[in-house]
Amino acid sequence: MACGEFDVIARYFDRYKHSRRDVQLGIGDDCALLTVAEKQVLAISTDTLVEGTHFLPTIDPADLAYKALAVNVSDLAAMGADPAWLSLALTLPKVDEPWLAAFSDSLFEQLNYYGMQLIGGDTTRGSLSLTLTVHGLVPAGRALTRSGARVGDWIYVSGTLGDSAAGLALLQDRLTVTDDDDRRALLARHLRPQPRVLHGQALRDLANAAIDISDGLISDLGHILKASACGARIDLDAIPYSDAMQRQVTPEQALKWALTGGEDYELCFTVPEINRGALDVALHHAGAPFTCIGQLAPQSEGIQYLRGNRPVELGWQGFDHFMDQ
């Protein structure tokens, strides 16, 4: 192979020397050096994506770069943080220059969109996988967590649910959609999820708790309930679906994907009654709908699912990479 490790890094990932003022030293030394302004708290999250486990071997490198960053930025959104810096560890079976060009073009486009800077990482040889560590900033004392929810809070979700699972089903030929627009819309929701950064920031002073929906609503709301010692009543009739989903999928399948499908990267958040009016104003310009889907209840009640105020039973769970599926 003619191209050494340092050449690869230099050529594809060291293209933009500087953009953020808080980056004293970026790529090219033993460490990056960063400054954090007074009264700002640092939020850090790490995600690994492995070929075959998190994405299909056929994925377009531009989609992969997009999704890897979006998934990670979604964790910052769930804390109400401003995205700032990225460390990228990229393991590749070989140096494939067209692949690297497409991947890095897409990555830098997205970094630019979020005002983020790539500050370092590592490039190694092995089966294709990526580990991203994102760093964001949030004013001290104003970060959203999973543990602040209170009984009586209203439960909201941003956007629509289940579309990403439908998009994955399309890619895996488990779902057939003949309408081109609907097919494209569902695929886009799987391949190009939109982290709700503006929602998260708008929620800093309004929501008691927030999480991003990566493993399915039930599983992720469950983390809030556990951390906050609450139960919940979910109005199944209120779950928001996209137009494409409503047109192309049976109501039962749509509900299952919405509750357990995962990878929607919408936010689930809880808001006290007193903040509901302010919420409508604050989220009005955030660029995606938001829907009240239920209310927090005492922990002893667990999760109750309702239709027209009558309890119904569901047997599904969120997915888990290490569980047999």
Place this chain on the structure above:
Amino acid sequence: MACGEFDVIARYFDRYKHSRRDVQLGIGDDCALLTVAEKQVLAISTDTLVEGTHFLPTIDPADLAYKALAVNVSDLAAMGADPAWLSLALTLPKVDEPWLAAFSDSLFEQLNYYGMQLIGGDTTRGSLSLTLTVHGLVPAGRALTRSGARVGDWIYVSGTLGDSAAGLALLQDRLTVTDDDDRRALLARHLRPQPRVLHGQALRDLANAAIDISDGLISDLGHILKASACGARIDLDAIPYSDAMQRQVTPEQALKWALTGGEDYELCFTVPEINRGALDVALHHAGAPFTCIGQLAPQSEGIQYLRGNRPVELGWQGFDHFMDQ
């Protein structure tokens, strides 16, 4: 498999809830939340270790955890930073509980040694690999970089060189050592390298540039020379070897491993003449020897190797994971 992803994380990596005061929120939310004191700069470094590329499949999990952290902390040492937080992304082919127990015991022992806290990460299924992102703190304006070296600076290294390559050769049956103590000493230098954190901190106000020796002295000194636009004269007779190396390896092989073997995780640093006296005092208690091996020269001279003040020719280079070897 009976053990889900979240159980694994909870059981082995969420054992110590809190230790550092600057960790507002550790493992268990969408992000960790950290505070950075005024006048401190954040140093961040990422390293990936892949089975088969960076470690042998037979490696003991305790050694792997030790080395993964040591390698990464070595980058903080090279900046003069205090180690603070770790994000760990662990990709495993299966949930092997004895392996996880040994790995995490060793990891927490080392984290405790450095006063570091595990703040988050990810656990995924795939071929065995680890990505660590370490965060350290360094007083503003006092970090060591690769680019501060000046012509006339004296070139130093900590400890002894080449032992790690000898240890690897032992593991791969390319070297035979019958003396048990020497064998153990060389193996330990490969399996349990000691990042020079105290050296790095002591050098903050004394060295003009520093780097850790991960790819071999020639390669890593080369990064300083390139970043600082200097050349160098290296006195091959001054290269420091361990007693075990001197007893068990031919001088020619010892020199080759010292210059190009890699993975010693010693520091290479450059010091102006005026600071040499202070250096002796500052490093006296740092726990490892340090040796002057040459002097920086004008860039036009490149790297010159000397024996008894007479130039000699060498044909070797540092290694590169993506180059044919």
